[in-house]
Amino acid sequence: MNEKRNLPDIEIRLISGQGCCVAGHNTEEKFVIRGDSERYTGGGLCIHALYSMLPKIIAMRYGAQFPWAKETPDVVTHACPDAENPHTFELRRK
Numbered sequence: 001m002n003e004k005r006n007l008p009d010i011e012i013r014l015i016s017g018q019g020c021c022v023a024g025h026n027t028e029e030k031f032v033i034r035g036d037s038e039r040y041t042g043g044g045l046c047i048h049a050l051y052s053m054l055p056k057i058i059a060m061r062y063g064a065q066f067p068w069a070k071e072t073p074d075v076v077t078h079a080c081p082d083a084e085n086p087h088t089f090e091l092r093r094k
Contacts, residue, residue: 005035005036006035006036007035007036007061007062008035008060008061008093008094009032009033009034009035009093009094010032010033010035010057010060010061010091010092010093010094011030011031011032011090011091011092011094012030012031012032012033012040012042012045012053012057012089012090012091012092013027013029013030013031013089013090013092014026014027014029014087014088014089014090015027015077015088015089015090016086016087016088017085017086017087017088018085018086018087019082019084019085019086020085021046021080021082021085021087022046023044023045023046023049025045025046025049025087029042029044030042031043031045032094033057033061035061035094046080048080048081048082049078049080049081049087049089052078052080052081053078053089053091056076056078056091057091060074060076060091060093061093074092074093074094075090075091075092075093076090076091077089077090077091078090078091
């Protein structure tokens with residue numbers, strides 16, 4: 001039985017970056033993983049950043065609360081795994 005779930009969208013946005021990102025991200029970009037599908041809009045999100053943030057995204061879609069995000073439980077940050085070119089993304093549950 002395939003039940004349609006009402007999962008929240010997760011918006012991904014670069015909030016800071018240093019060095020050279022191969023994907024060329026900038027703070028004007030937004031990517032959205034839609035709650036009603038397994039697709040994301042915005043295209044071009046670095047596969048390394050996306051792959052590393054998927055556990056947080058999946059947890060957020062299913063209502064996870066992170067202890068370090070007490071003031072804004074629907075917003076967490078995520079650091080790209082490229083330590084030589086640090087970029088920080090904001091994940092926002094919509």
